[in-house]
Structure formats: structure tokens, C-alpha cells
Amino acid sequence: MKPTAIITAASKGMGSATAHELAARGYNLVLMSRSADIHTFAETLADKTSVHDTSVHAVQGSVTDEQDLKRLVETAMDKFGRIDALVNNTGHPPKGKTLALSDNDWHTGFDLIFMSVIRLMRLVTPVMEQQQKGAIVNISSFAALEPSVERPVSSTMRAALANFTKLYAREYAHANIRMNSLLPGYVDSYNVTPETLATIPMGRVGTVEEVAKTIAFLLSDDAAFITGQNIIFDGGMTQRV
Numbered sequence: 001m002k003p004t005a006i007i008t009a010a011s012k013g014m015g016s017a018t019a020h021e022l023a024a025r026g027y028n029l030v031l032m033s034r035s036a037d038i039h040t041f042a043e044t045l046a047d048k049t050s051v052h053d054t055s056v057h058a059v060q061g062s063v064t065d066e067q068d069l070k071r072l073v074e075t076a077m078d079k080f081g082r083i084d085a086l087v088n089n090t091g092h093p094p095k096g097k098t099l100a101l102s103d104n105d106w107h108t109g110f111d112l113i114f115m116s117v118i119r120l121m122r123l124v125t126p127v128m129e130q131q132q133k134g135a136i137v138n139i140s141s142f143a144a145l146e147p148s149v150e151r152p153v154s155s156t157m158r159a160a161l162a163n164f165t166k167l168y169a170r171e172y173a174h175a176n177i178r179m180n181s182l183l184p185g186y187v188d189s190y191n192v193t194p195e196t197l198a199t200i201p202m203g204r205v206g207t208v209e210e211v212a213k214t215i216a217f218l219l220s221d222d223a224a225f226i227t228g229q230n231i232i233f234d235g236g237m238t239q240r241v
């Protein structure tokens with residue numbers, strides 16, 4: 001039986017590269033993003049991967065909307081009857097100086113980065129428990145472990161997600177459900193300045209394809225004993241031991 005994966009924020013960047021990679025590895029896919037781009041992307045991917053007999057379904061909606069998340073999970077269950085893998089990805093949170101950010105900016109970041117994962121896990125976990133199998137990867141940021149002054153909301157909310165990753169992994173390991181977070185430094189879906197580039201020992205940004213391959217590994221049985229980890233993916237940029 002082909003495995004099924006849900007990927008949120010999948011129309012561009014790391015989400016779309018992960019969709020390509022998982023399709024090539026034989027997953028059926030249910031993809032979400034806010035704009036109609038998700039339909040175009042899903043159609044193009046389905047055409048490209050028809051040789052692998054992959055089914056791709058798109059759900060237009062926001063990870064911050066509980067009803068949209070319900071539709072996403074219902075689509076996966078209606079079309080495929082199971083959810084083997086989930087990639088929790090999202091858009092960019094508000095940026096700004098720590099005390100200049102409004103309450104609304106902080107609440108937006110909390111909903112986008114943290115509550116989106118909690119809400120989707122409430123829906124997906126019973127399915128994975130029933131299957132006695134499931135793997136989840138959250139796309140987070142290096143800022144979860146090394147706070148960035150330019151990104152106070154991202155740094156704070158992603159630190160919370162790093163802790164949730166550990167809590168969830170511990171609580172559901174008995175049901176053979178694994179959760180890990182991938183913490184990218186700079187990736188080619190983002191424009192970096194020459195000054196930022198100079199901080200990366202490898203002298204380059206990562207590629208979305210490299211992100212996708214790492215996620216595919218973490219979702220696979222090759223990573224069956226890896227859970228609750230916050231894995232830095234940054235070309236050697238951060239120095240935390």
C-alpha cells in the first residue's frame with residue numbers, strides 16, 4: 001500500500017520541494033497553502049509524477065484556521081484512508097524590533113508557528129494511533145536554539161515548538177509515532193545578503209532539495225529510532241554544542 005503524506009505550506013519553497021521528493025519516493029500527497037497556487041502546483045506535480053502512479057490532492061486554506069485543518073485531514077482520510085507522514089510547515093512570521101512588535105504580531109506568530117502544529121496534531125494523532133505508526137517533521141528554524149535579534153517572534157515561538165517536539169515525541173513513542181523538527185539556517189528560498197552569507201562556514205545557503213531529502217529521511221523507516229530531536233541544518237553556521 002502506498003503511504004500518504006500531508007504537507008502544509010506546500011506551494012513554494014521547502015514545502016514544494018518536499019512534495020516533489022515524497023512523490024518521487026512513492027507517497028500519495030495532500031497539500032495545503034492559502035492561495036490558489038496550491039491547485040496549480042498540485043496539478044503540475046500530479047502530471048509530472050503520473051508515471052509513479054502518485055495521487056496529489058490540494059486543499060486551499062490556512063494553517064491558522066481550525067476548519068481548514070479539519071478539511072485537510074478529512075481530505076486525506078476520504079481519499080486515502082490513512083496518514084503515514086505529516087510535514088508541518090508554515091509561512092514567515094512577523095519581523096521587527098522586540099519591543100516594537102505589537103500584541104497582534106506576537107499572536108499572529110503564536111498561531112502561525114505554534115498553535116498550527118498543536119491543532120493539526122490533535123486531528124492527526126488519533127489516526128496515527130489507530131495505525132500504530134506515523135512520522136512527523138516540523139519545519140522550524142535555527143532561531144529556535146540560537147535566538148536571532150532580527151526575528152524575535154520566530155525565535156521565541158520556535159523555541160516553544162522545540163520543547164513541544166520533545167514532549168509530543170515522548171508521549172506518543174509507545175504508539176510508534178515519531179516527531180522531529182528540522183531547524184534550517186539559510187536556504188535558497190530566501191534572499192540573503194553578502195554579510196549573512198559570510199557567516200556560513202560552507203560559504204553557501206542550503207538548497208530546498210537538500211531540505212527535502214533530509215525530511216524524507218526523517219519520515220522514513222531508516223530513521224525509525226530518531227524521535228524528539230531538533231536537528232540543525234545550517235552549513236555549520238550555529239555554534240551551539
Ligand SMILES: NC(=O)c1ccc[n+]([C@@H]2O[C@H](COP(=O)([O-])OP(=O)(O)OC[C@H]3O[C@@H](n4cnc5c(N)ncnc54)[C@H](OP(=O)(O)O)[C@@H]3O)[C@@H](O)[C@H]2O)c1
Binds near residue numbers: 014
Ligand atoms: N528559507 C529560509 O532560509 C528559512 C530558514 C529558516 C526557517 N524558515 C521558515 O521555514 C518556513 C518556510 O520557508 P520557505 O523559505 O520555504 O517559505 P516560502 O518559499 O516563502 O513559502 C512559504 C509557503 O507557505 C505558504 N503559507 C504562508 N502562510 C500560510 C498559511 N497561513 N497557511 C498555509 N500556508 C501558508 C505559502 O503559500 P501561500 O502563499 O499560497 O499561502 C508558501 O507555499 C517559514 O516558516 C520560514 O520562516 C525559512
